[in-house]
Every structure is written in structure tokens, then in C-alpha cells.
Amino acid sequence: MIHKFKWTRYIGLFVLGIIYLIVIPLIWGHSSFILNIAITASIFSIAALGVWICFKVGLMNMGQSIFLALGGYCTAILSVKLGLSFWLCLPISGILAAIVGLFLGSVTRWLKGFYFSILTFVLNMAMKQILMISDFTGGASGIRNVARPNSVSIGGLTIIPQFNGDNKLPYYFLAAVLLIITVIVIWRLTTCPIGRMTDALCQNDKLAASVGINIVKYRLISICTSSFLAGISGAFFVGYTTVIYPITYTTTESIYLPIYCLFGGVNYIIGPILGAFFFQAVFPFLSILHDYQAIIYALIMIVVIRWLPNGIISLRFRRKKVAE
């Protein structure tokens, strides 16, 4: 069945979009603190959506940090060593991450879900060590003074201003635009035939193979897209913070990203976004309770898994059922 784009179903999202793009900057545009949360949440949403795509083919990707680091270091090195503009580095980082993802997906194509997760996690741990000892990536001191996104003018008109460290608004809008584009692309992926075939693959891979669905091909498409998104995310962050170290992306991020997906709800695209925004908003407040942070996250996850196994988003559908 072809999903028809019903405008009415998505009114809520459009309103949300308008609030996000217009109302929030108007009210909190001066607050570096609030903008920083929103920016970080938007970009982690993109990386989480990558992990979400992997869930959709039955794989739990526990190594998204690998591609975040790849994207970040790629942009950092191209920017510092070759002086390339951020706007060029961004897509290049994504593509590089996708190529590495393709390679990783190919060599693990026979692995069942669980073993794939373990392998990605182990590679994640190995990556930090490699970054520490590698001179090319600056070793333990990492890379600093990465250029911020530069201004872009066409015919004398500045369409993109020079990004600087004081004003976070340009980053806010860039992050929002990237997230919106990502959501549109992923939405299309899941509603087009590719998405339906990955659904089938996820529900019963033996049956899917028996009707001619090339399991490996769809797994690779998903892994590549996932890595691409993480590469873009890593590139953005290094253009935002101007630094990157081996410890910037560790197994911690690799664990949090699947948690964002599970918390928000794996059945809908908005799930990982909800998860990312929730945790990023909650982090600064919980850091006060530093010692109890891990326990609180564990408690949150236990509550969600026990009562809302389909994530926070399932609250919306529960209310509907009760009303009927």
C-alpha cells in the first residue's frame, strides 16, 4: 500500500516545526545555554536516527561513535591540514563514514543481530586506542582550531553568515535544517518500497529471502545510511566546538544513542528525536546529582521498558484507545 501524504495527520509536526524555528529563537535566542541544548539534541537526533535505521533491519548498532569520530576527524583534518571549507567537509565526512560503514557491513554480513552488536561495540573500544596513538589524528591531544563554517555569498548577497563562537543562533538553524532534511529523507525511505522490504526482512528474514528479497543489500543500505548520518553529525560538532579528541566519542555515546531510540519509541521516526531531546534537556540538571546520574538513567530505562515497551510515543496511542 502506498502511504498517502495526509496533511492533516502532520499538522502537529508542522506546528512543532514553526515553534522550533520561530518561537524558540525569539524567546531564547540570547540564551547560550538553551540553544546549546537544542543544538546538541538536534544533532544527536540525527545520529540516533541512524541507529534507528539499523533497528529497522533488526540490528542494534552499538558502534555509532565510530562514525561520529570518523566524521569529526575527517572534517577536522581536511579543515586544518588542507584548509577546506566546512561546507565541503560536511558532505565529504558523511560519504567517508558511509564508505567505512559499507565495508563494515560487508564483512559482517553473515552475523546475526546479537554478534553484530558485540562486534560494533568492541570496534568502538579499539577505535579510541587507535586514535590515541595515531600521529595523523593528533594522538591524545586531538585536533584543535578547526575552522567554523564560513560565510557563503552569491553575487554579493550573503546567504550564509560567518559562524562565530559567540552567537549560537546560526548553529541552531543549521542543526534544525539538517535534522529536518534527515527526517524527510528517512520518512521517504521507510514509506517507499525499500522501507517495506526492510520491514519484511525484519519480521521474518527466512521468508523474505524465500521471495527474493536480498537481505544483505538492504542491511548494507541501512548501515551505510546510518553511518552517513553519524558522519554528518560528527562533522557538525567539530565545526561547532572547533576541537576533537579521542575521548570526544566513546562507548558512552554508542550506548546512549540506542537508548534514545528505545526511550522515545522504535516504531516511529519521532522516537529517537524525542529520546535525544529528553536526555539532552535532562543532562544539565542531572549533572548536579553527578554520583546518582547513572542510577537515575537506569531507573528511567527500567520504568520505560516495564510500562512503555514501545517508548514514550506509545502514550499518545494509549490515550486514543481509552477514548474509544
Add this chain to the structure above:
Amino acid sequence: MALLEVKNLTKRFGGLVAVNNVDFVLEEGELVGLIGPNGSGKSTFFNLITGIHSITSGKVFYQGKDITGLSGYKIATKGLARTFQATTVFKDMTVFENVAVSLVLKRKASSLGQFFNTLASKGDEKRIKETVLEILDYLELINLKDENAKNLPHGSLKLLGIAIAMAVSPKLMLLDEPLTGMNSAESMHVMKKIRGLGKRGITMIVVEHDMGAIMSLSDRIMVFNFGKKIADGKPEEIRKNKDVIDAYLGTERWD
């Protein structure tokens, strides 16, 4: 040229020989019944041909070409389809979507084309929709087309499994216990549909435990016991075959 030819097919799971040196020739247009006690290797035999299990030794030839060890999805592209013993369908989709997604081989548009909804992809969708309705109409499942697969009764699930296999446009269909768990009315219905498939030119191997059904459906019957083929011939011959009777009833009983 035989449609399917199996030579010395053997499968070992560690020390257990599940399929033991089976030779078998299938001509186009035949409907061969495959019977044997539980655990005699019938499903494993299907799994070996369709690439679900790796073959320990032996060869499989389809339309003269060697397909030994070919991976799952490629088997479908050759025109070989199967149903599964359990009620294997895509449980979280509707009946229509189950068959529609199985028509993947009918798609002409590339993945990129599907993403951007090109004309080719639109054409695919139209043809697929027509084919789904044809298949569901044939199996008389059409009034259930928007029903979620997980809500279907057992009999309809089995029919849906056949619909999914039909979506591959197979020349050869392997049916694994299509009548299990059905009452006599449902069985008669499914048997009628299976005969209809034969009339459409689909060659079939049917595994079944319902002796009456197998005797009436099959042109030829093959009998397995402990992974070995112990008999192969017309239904009347099989009925009288001493080895077959021993396999099912056990030699001791005749003392």
C-alpha cells in the same frame, strides 16, 4: 531435461545424518508427494534445495543448471518457491501487504527509482496491485485483504503462505505440510487450489501427513525414512510397498 535433479544429496548436522544420499528426478508438470515419519528429513530436504541449510555433499540441478548451495534469495529469482511448515507469514502486515512485498521480483525500478518514486516505480506499484488481487482472488482470500495477518485463523494463514509462494511466479513450488491443522472442508478447499496450480503448469513437491490427500493429489510419491529415500513410485505401488508399511508401522507389529 528434468526440471529438478538431485544427486547424492547428504546433510550432516554434526553426527546426525538428516538427509542421506538422496537421488531424485522431477519432470516438469508433475505433482510429487513426499511422505515419511516425523523426523525423516523431509523439511531438511526442502531447506537444502532452497539454500536455507548448507549442503554437506551432493548436487542439486534446476533446469539443467547447478544450483547447489545457492543462497536463499537467489533461489527465488530462478523460479523456485516454497511454503513453510509453520504458519510463516509477515505477521505485522495486512494480507494485501504480505503478498505485495513478496512480489519484489516483479519490480523493474532500481532502489534509487523506488526512493524517488519515478515513473518506473509507479508502474511497478500498479502492476503489483493487480497481481496481488489476482492471487488473493484465486485463493479466495480477497475479502480478507486488509486484515492484519496476525488476526487470521489458521486455515487462512496457510493459504496466505501459499499466496506468498505464488508471488514468486514459480515454475517449481515446494509445499511443506499445507494441510496441517485444517478441518476437512478447509483441506478440500486447499487441495482444489493446489490442483489448480498444477493446471497452471506449476510443478510441485508436496510434503503431507494426510495419506488420503497425498494419494489423491500425487502423480508420484516419494517416501523418506531416517533421511533415506526408501521408495519412489505411483501411489498404488507405494500403498503396497513393504518398506513403506514397515517404516510407518514398524516391523515388530507383524510378528
